[in-house]
Structures are given as C-alpha cells and as structure tokens.
Amino acid sequence: MRIGTPKEIKNHEYRVGLTPAGARELTAHGHEVFIETRAGLGIGIDDAAYQRAGATILATAAEVFDRAEMIIKVKEPQPVECAMLKPHHVLFTYLHLAPDPEQTRALLASGCTAIAYETVTDARGGLPLLAPMSEVAGRMSIQAGAHAMEKAAGGNGVLLGGVPGVPAAEVVVIGGGVVGYNAARIAVGMGARVTILDRSLTRLGWLDTVFENRATTLYSTVDAVETSIAKADLVIGAVLVPGAAAPKLVTRAMLGHMKAGTVIVDVAIDQGGCFETSKPTTHQEPTYLVDGIVHYCVANMPGGVARTSTFALTNATMPFAVALADKGYRQALLDDPNLREGLNVHGGKVTYKAVADALGCDYLPPQDALRAA
Missing domain, CATH: 3.40.50.720 (NAD(P)-binding Rossmann-like Domain)
Known part of the structure; x- marks a missing residue:
C-alpha cells in the first residue's frame, strides 16, 4: 500500500502522524511511505531521518494526497485537505465529527473511507488511540x-x-x-x-x-x-x-x-x-x-507538547496502521471489530451511530457498508 503523511496545518499544531520508526516499520512490511517535506520539524525530526527509514519526501501536501492510498494524520482534515480526498483514500486520524457538520459534509462528499482514532476500541471497551492524548x-x-x-x-x-x-x-x-x-x-x-x-x-x-x-x-x-x-x-x-x-x-x-x-x-x-x-x-x-x-x-491541547504527544500517539496507532496496510482497509475492518468501531464515514455514508444521531444524518452500520463496498 502507498501511505502518506502530510504536514499538519491546524493553528499551532506541531505533531506529525508518522515517525521515522513508523515509516521504517511500514516499509519493512513492503509498503511505500511518502512524507511531506518538513512534516516532522515541529518535533525536531528532519527529512533525512525519514529518508533513512525508507520514506520518500515530497514537496507538497497535494503530492502526498495524489500518491497515497492511506493518509495518516493527527488532527481532523482542514477544508483544503478535505478537498484533496478522493474515493480511493483511507483517512486514519482524529475526526471528532459529532460537533462538526461542515467537516462531516466534506468527508461524505469526498467518498473517502475515514477511520477515527477516537472511536477505535479495545477488548475491554476502552479507547486505546484516544487514551494517550487524554x-x-x-x-x-x-x-x-x-x-x-x-x-x-x-x-x-x-x-x-x-x-x-x-x-x-x-x-x-x-x-x-x-x-x-x-x-x-x-x-x-x-x-x-x-x-x-x-x-x-x-x-x-x-x-x-x-x-x-x-x-x-x-x-x-x-x-x-x-x-x-x-x-x-x-x-x-x-x-x-x-x-x-x-x-x-x-x-x-x-x-x-x-x-x-x-x-x-x-x-x-x-x-x-x-x-x-x-x-x-x-x-x-x-x-x-x-x-x-x-x-x-x-x-488541540496536546499539540502544545508536540514531541511527547507524537511519540505517545504513534506508539498506539502503529499496530492498526500496519493491519490496514497489510490486509487492506476492508479486510482489516472486517477482521477486527475493535478497529471497525473507528469507521465513521465510508462511501458517502455515516457509519458511526453517535455521529449520525448528533448530526441528524442517515446511519449505515459499518458491516453493511463494508459488505456493499
């Protein structure tokens, strides 16, 4: 799979969705990794560190979105990023859609598959990708x-x-x-x-x-x-x-x-x-x-301590990112009910009930959405 991480553009957001260690892990599994130039500078990681890990550095976010199949970020996509999402994209990041109808509409219009860190669960009902930032x-x-x-x-x-x-x-x-x-x-x-x-x-x-x-x-x-x-x-x-x-x-x-x-x-x-x-x-x-x-x-309070936050977050997200890349998003979501809880948007439909209820949208259960894919 081709995996891309753009530089975060939200106000005073210095975290990055993928570290060099994460890039190396994914390339070791046979995947291609694309990083926008200077994406890690906010936490003291330069482009050379990513290159040593096997990643390719690209000049713009537009190039990252154009080359990648899965986008790994930290914060919810901003309007300019939503405009770059296409139906073939898998977006893996924090979304927080319930209070954000504008972002939800943009993701639905893009046709992408959006998996939210904050609703992925574990076997005990916890939220393993939200917990580090909490x-x-x-x-x-x-x-x-x-x-x-x-x-x-x-x-x-x-x-x-x-x-x-x-x-x-x-x-x-x-x-x-x-x-x-x-x-x-x-x-x-x-x-x-x-x-x-x-x-x-x-x-x-x-x-x-x-x-x-x-x-x-x-x-x-x-x-x-x-x-x-x-x-x-x-x-x-x-x-x-x-x-x-x-x-x-x-x-x-x-x-x-x-x-x-x-x-x-x-x-x-x-x-x-x-x-x-x-x-x-x-x-x-x-x-x-x-x-x-x-x-x-x-x-984005944890962005204030971006280095600590980035490493804490990527430690938690990496196993799920590897599963999505190795199996493909559809099989990974069907195989893992906890990861499937993270599916919020797919094919122009809201697939997380609490989001649909909050925004008054039609709800399509994630398993039904995946079977129809």
Whole structure:
C-alpha cells in the first residue's frame, strides 16, 4: 500500500502522524511511505531521518494526497485537505465529527473511507488511540489552568498549591475517566484541594482507593456540579461520550454562582465542550472571558507538547496502521471489530451511530457498508 503523511496545518499544531520508526516499520512490511517535506520539524525530526527509514519526501501536501492510498494524520482534515480526498483514500486520524457538520459534509462528499482514532476500541471497551492524548491533555489541563489563574493572565491570582498559612486552590474535575484521573493526579501532586465528580460508582470507588483520601469523590448530579464549582478556583471539564457530542453539564446560569477570575479548562472541546459557554480556541489565543470566568478551550491541547504527544500517539496507532496496510482497509475492518468501531464515514455514508444521531444524518452500520463496498 502507498501511505502518506502530510504536514499538519491546524493553528499551532506541531505533531506529525508518522515517525521515522513508523515509516521504517511500514516499509519493512513492503509498503511505500511518502512524507511531506518538513512534516516532522515541529518535533525536531528532519527529512533525512525519514529518508533513512525508507520514506520518500515530497514537496507538497497535494503530492502526498495524489500518491497515497492511506493518509495518516493527527488532527481532523482542514477544508483544503478535505478537498484533496478522493474515493480511493483511507483517512486514519482524529475526526471528532459529532460537533462538526461542515467537516462531516466534506468527508461524505469526498467518498473517502475515514477511520477515527477516537472511536477505535479495545477488548475491554476502552479507547486505546484516544487514551494517550487524554493522558497528555489531563496533565496539561492543570498546568494550563494554573497559568491562567495568574492575575496577569486574567485569573484570580491564587497559587495552585498555596503556601504555609495560605489555603491551596480548590480544583474541581468533572469526569473521572482518563482525562479526569490524570488531571486530578497532577493537581493532587501540586498540593491543590481536589474534588472529582463522576456518575460511575465503580469508577468513584477506584479513584477513592487510588488517591487514598487525598482527593474527594462525589456522585455527579446537577446540584453537586453547581455546588462544587461555586467554591472552585479551577474547574476541569473531562467528560466523554465516545464519538458523540459532549453533554453540557455547566450552564451559563451556573457561571453566576462562581467566583470572578475562576478558570475553566474544557478538555472536551473537541467534542463540542461540556460547558455551555465553551468555544474552541487556539494555543495562540487560548483564553477568553464570559461573565468574569476565564475559559481555556484549546482544541488541540496536546499539540502544545508536540514531541511527547507524537511519540505517545504513534506508539498506539502503529499496530492498526500496519493491519490496514497489510490486509487492506476492508479486510482489516472486517477482521477486527475493535478497529471497525473507528469507521465513521465510508462511501458517502455515516457509519458511526453517535455521529449520525448528533448530526441528524442517515446511519449505515459499518458491516453493511463494508459488505456493499
């Protein structure tokens, strides 16, 4: 198979979809790999490293799309990239389609096969290609939030861990999954007073055991959320419904109960955000104010630590990329039900139910779509 990786073009996105080690792995399996020039420079990898791994360097993204059968990326394709997709292409990347009807329409119009990292599952029901970035984003959410809490950044001027004689900050984490756990872990380590809300009693029990009374766990209700955020200095939105739009758990009215200068970090922004007042921001302009509350809603947060993120992500994606290349996308998807969960768009149809429900599109089950191919 011919596999291509273009340079990411989203604002302040420095990650790359394939490392030299990944290129070497694919070429060792007999596949051709094409890399857009300078694709890896954002994380300190030059073209020569890819060439030593057996990849061919191409001058433009258009050439990569023209030569490749499978496109391996990091972030969702931008409009100019969607325009280069054709029916023979397999796109393997993060998509986050539920809150993005424009991208969905473009992918449907292209006729391509689009496999989303964020909905590929494992045997335990986990999300193995989302988990590495969720770990990064959860940990980053605390350091980003701590910086935004500084008075010069618009926050309330509270030091996350406090000092002797002065209370530490109150941190509220809404959602106790991978993002929430990692956020709480860093916040606890920095000396903050941490409260974690979740609706799974099993997960709350696990978190309570792990943190050994260093964090408070609460069952998540409207009242519990409202009461908790009213005393918070930093609120982390860490809620995920796989493939679907995130539920709006904090309304604009609730902001009126919060202290001026409180910071909210919406890690769920890729799926539309779990705060009613959230809108995507970039690393260039990461925050904005609503009713005196600082909102940090960077949609590609792990891109800020691009080198760590790239290697963590490609470690997870490589086995699936090899399977798609070795078997061809159709056989690989039919053979592996977990990989098949990643199929979001195929042949002009939406093949992931949560996306179809969120956007009001017709839904075609992935197995039916593949059999009709």
